[in-house]
Amino acid sequence: MRRRFIAPSSLVWLVLAAAYFLIPLVATLLFSLRDSQTGTCCSLGAYGTIFDDPQFAKTLWLSFKLAVETVVISLVLFVPTVYWVHLKLPRLRPVIASLALLPFVVPPIVLVVGMLDVYGGWSPGWFYSTPQFLVAAYVVLAFPYVFFALDAGFRAIDVHTLTEASQSLGASWRTTLGRVIIPNVRTAALSGALLTLAIVMGEFTIASLAAFHTFPTYIQYVNQTQAYPAAALTLISFGITWFAMLGILVAGRRPGGRQMAMRGGG
Amino acid sequence: MAATVELRELRRTFGDVPALQGIDVSLAGGEFLSLLGPSGCGKTTALRLVAGFDRPDSGRVLVDGKDITSVRPSRRDMGMVFQAYSLFPNMTAAQNVEFGLRIRKHARAARAKRVRELLESVGLEQAGKRYPHQLSGGMQQRVALARALAIEPRVLLLDEPLSALDAKVRVQLREEIRRIQTQLGITTIYVTHDQEEALSVSDRVAVMHGGRIEQVGTPVEMYSAPATPFVAEFIGTMNRLEATVATDGGVDFGGRRIAVDAARSRTAGERVLVLVRPEVLDLEPFENGVEPTGGLVGEVVSQTFLGSVTRVKIDVGDGELTADVGTVRVESLPVGARVIATFPSSSARVLALADSVEHVS
Numbered sequence: 307m308r309r310r311f312i313a314p315s316s317l318v319w320l321v322l323a324a325a326y327f328l329i330p331l332v333a334t335l336l337f338s339l340r341d342s343q344t345g346t347c348c349s350l351g352a353y354g355t356i357f358d359d360p361q362f363a364k365t366l367w368l369s370f371k372l373a374v375e376t377v378v379i380s381l382v383l384f385v386p387t388v389y390w391v392h393l394k395l396p397r398l399r400p401v402i403a404s405l406a407l408l409p410f411v412v413p414p415i416v417l418v419v420g421m422l423d424v425y426g427g428w429s430p431g432w433f434y435s436t437p438q439f440l441v442a443a444y445v446v447l448a449f450p451y452v453f454f455a456l457d458a459g460f461r462a463i464d465v466h467t468l469t470e471a472s473q474s475l476g477a478s479w480r481t482t483l484g485r486v487i488i489p490n491v492r493t494a495a496l497s498g499a500l501l502t503l504a505i506v507m508g509e510f511t512i513a514s515l516a517a518f519h520t521f522p523t524y525i526q527y528v529n530q531t532q533a534y535p536a537a538a539l540t541l542i543s544f545g546i547t548w549f550a551m552l553g554i555l556v557a558g559r560r561p562g563g564r565q566m567a568m569r570g571g572g
Numbered sequence: 573m574a575a576t577v578e579l580r581e582l583r584r585t586f587g588d589v590p591a592l593q594g595i596d597v598s599l600a601g602g603e604f605l606s607l608l609g610p611s612g613c614g615k616t617t618a619l620r621l622v623a624g625f626d627r628p629d630s631g632r633v634l635v636d637g638k639d640i641t642s643v644r645p646s647r648r649d650m651g652m653v654f655q656a657y658s659l660f661p662n663m664t665a666a667q668n669v670e671f672g673l674r675i676r677k678h679a680r681a682a683r684a685k686r687v688r689e690l691l692e693s694v695g696l697e698q699a700g701k702r703y704p705h706q707l708s709g710g711m712q713q714r715v716a717l718a719r720a721l722a723i724e725p726r727v728l729l730l731d732e733p734l735s736a737l738d739a740k741v742r743v744q745l746r747e748e749i750r751r752i753q754t755q756l757g758i759t760t761i762y763v764t765h766d767q768e769e770a771l772s773v774s775d776r777v778a779v780m781h782g783g784r785i786e787q788v789g790t791p792v793e794m795y796s797a798p799a800t801p802f803v804a805e806f807i808g809t810m811n812r813l814e815a816t817v818a819t820d821g822g823v824d825f826g827g828r829r830i831a832v833d834a835a836r837s838r839t840a841g842e843r844v845l846v847l848v849r850p851e852v853l854d855l856e857p858f859e860n861g862v863e864p865t866g867g868l869v870g871e872v873v874s875q876t877f878l879g880s881v882t883r884v885k886i887d888v889g890d891g892e893l894t895a896d897v898g899t900v901r902v903e904s905l906p907v908g909a910r911v912i913a914t915f916p917s918s919s920a921r922v923l924a925l926a927d928s929v930e931h932v933s
Contacts, residue, residue, distance in 0.1 A: 463661070464656055464657075464658070467654050467656045467657075467658045468658065468660060470623070470625050470645070470652070470654070470658075471652070471654060471658040471659075471660070471716075471719075472660070472671070473624075473625075473644075473645045473646045474623060474645055474646075474648075474650060474651065474652040474720070474729075475646075475651075475671055475672035475675060475719065475720075475722075475723060476646050476647075476649075476672055476675040476676060476723060477646060477671075477675050478646060481675065485671075486660050486662075489660075489662035490660070490661055490662050492662075
C-alpha cells in the first residue's frame with residue numbers, strides 16, 4: 307500500500323487554519339475554567355453556575371422548541387413548493403430565488419415592526435403575545451437557507467424522470483413525493499434544517515426587539531453580568547451546535563452511500 | 573390477451589412549434605412498433621401522450637378501444653423505460669422492481685417471487701441488493717425494464733432506452749428486450765433514432781419526420797420499398813438521381829439513358845427521383861473511351877473499409893454515387909480509377925420529384 311504524502315506547505319496551511327479556529331476555543335475554555343473567586347485555574351464552577359440557573363434550561367428549551375417548529379413549518383412549506391417549481395414552473399425559480407434574498411436585505415427591525423403590525427390586529431393572543439410569534443419571523447428568516455439548500459438538492463436529481471417513472475408505476479402525487487422525491491433530497495432537506503436550527507438557536511435581534519427571552523438573549527444577559535459563566539455558556543452553545551450538526555450528519559447518512567449517481571456505458 | 577393501441581389524429585403544439593401534426597397509427601395486441609426518426613421529429617412527444625405525461629391539443633389515444641386520453645398516467649397501466657437512468661437512487665435494484673407491486677398492495681411473498689423472477693429474466697438475479705449507483709448503465713436499464721414489466725402493464729413504452737449505452741451493450745440489450753417482449757406477448761411502442769435498432773427488433777416501424785408519420789411498415793418494406801425520399805434516406809444509405817422519364821420507359825440522367833422498370837408507369841418528360849441502394853450498384857473498371865448506354869461512368873473518389881464490404885464513392889459528373897463492393901474485389905477499383913456503375917433495372921425505386929423536394933427540404 308502506498309503511503310500518503312502530505313506536502314510541508316500543505317501542513318503549514320493546515321496548522322494555521324486549525325490554529326485560527328482552535329486558539330479562540332482553547333482560550334475561551336481556559337477562561338471558563340477559572341475560579342470565580344480567585345480567577346485562577348482550574349474550576350468547573352462557571353459550568354455549575356450555568357447548569358444551576360433555571361433560566362438556562364428554560365431558554366434553551368424554548369429556543370430549541372421554536373427551532374424545531376421553524377424547521378417543520380419551513381420544510382412542510384418549501385419541500386412541495388420547490389419540487390413543484392422544479393417540475394412544473396421552472397421559470398418561477400429565479401423569481402423565488404430573488405425573493406429568498408429579501409430576508410438578507412430587510413433589516414430585522416423592519417421585519418419585527420412589520421410583523422407586529424401585520425399580526426397585531428387579528429391574530430390570537432396565544433400566538434401574538436407568546437414566543438410562538440417568533441416562529442413566523444423565523445420561517446421568513448430561514449427562507450433563503452431552506453430554499454437554496456433544497457434547490458441544490460432538487461438540481462442534483464432528475465426530478466422529471468423520477469416523477470414520471472413513479473407515476474407510470476401507479477404512484478399518486480403523494481406517494482411519489484413521500485417515497486421517491488423526499489428520500490432523494492433528504493440530505494438537502496437536512497442541510498436546510500441544520501442551518502435553520504443554527505439560525506434560530508442563535509437569533510438575538512428579533513427576539514430582543516420583540517421582547518421575548520430566548521437562549522441568545524439569555525447568553526447576552528449572562529455575558530453582561532458574569533464573565534466566567536459567559537465563557538462556559540459560549541462553549542456549551544458551541545457544543546450544542548456541534549451536537550446538532552453531528553446528529554444531522556448521522557441522520558443524513560443513507561444506505562448505498564451516495565446521493566445520486568449517473569453512470570454511462572456498459 | 574394483449575392490448576391494442578390506437579393513436580388517432582394526435583396533435584400537439586409547443587408555443588408556435590408544432591411537435592405533432594396529426595399522428596395516426598394502430599398497434600395490434602402483442603405487436604412491437606418502433607417510432608423512428610431524427611431528433612425533433614415528435615416521436616418522444618407521441619410516446620409521452622400515450623404514457624399520459626402530456627395532453628394532446630386534439631386527437632385521442634385508445635387502448636382496447638377505450639379512450640384513455642384524459643386518464644392520469646398512474647391509472648394507465650403502462651410500463652415505461654426512460655432514456656435517462658430512472659431508477660430510484662434511494663432503493664436497491666430489487667426495491668425498484670418491487671415499487672409498482674407495493675403500490676398495488678401485492679402480498680409480500682408474491683412480491684418477492686415476482687421480483688426474483690424478473691431480475692432473473694434480465695440476468696441480474698445477483699444484483700438485487702445493489703443500489704443504482706453500484707450498477708453499470710446497461711444493468712440499470714435492465715432493472716428499469718424489469719421494474720416496468722413487474723406491474724404486468726397492458727402496454728410497454730420504451731423511450732430510447734439504449735441511447736446512453738455503449739454499442740456492444742446496446743446490441744445485447746435490444747435483443748433481450750425483443751426476447752422478453754415476444755415471450756410475454758406485450759404490446760410495445762419503442763422510440764429510437766437508431767434505424768438499425770428499429771429494424772432489428774420491430775414487427776413494424778413508423779418513420780416520423782416533422783411531426784408526421786411518413787410511412788409505417790415492416791422493416792423489410794421500409795428498407796426495400798420506401799414511400800418517400802425521407803424514408804429512403806433515413807433508412808440505410810440511398811443514391812438519389814434526379815432524372816427525367818424518357819419515352820422508352822427508361823430515364824434520362826444528365827444526358828445518359830438508364831433502364832429503370834419503375835419509370836415505365838410514369839409520363840414521359842416527368843421529373844423524377846431515382847433511388848438506388850449502394851448494395852445493388854455494381855462497379856467495374858472502365859477502360860474504353862466511349863461511355864456505354866445503361867451505365868454511369870465516373871471516377872473513384874474514396875474508399876471506406878467496412879469489413880466484408882468496402883464503401884466506394886464515385887463522381888459521375890452530376891453528383892456522387894455510393895456503392896458497397898465486396899472487399900475482395902476492391903483492389904481493382906483504386907481511388908482515381910475510372911469505373912462504370914450499373915444496377916438491375918428492377919432494383920431502383922422512382923418517386924415524383926415534386927414530392928421529394930418538399931420532403932427533403
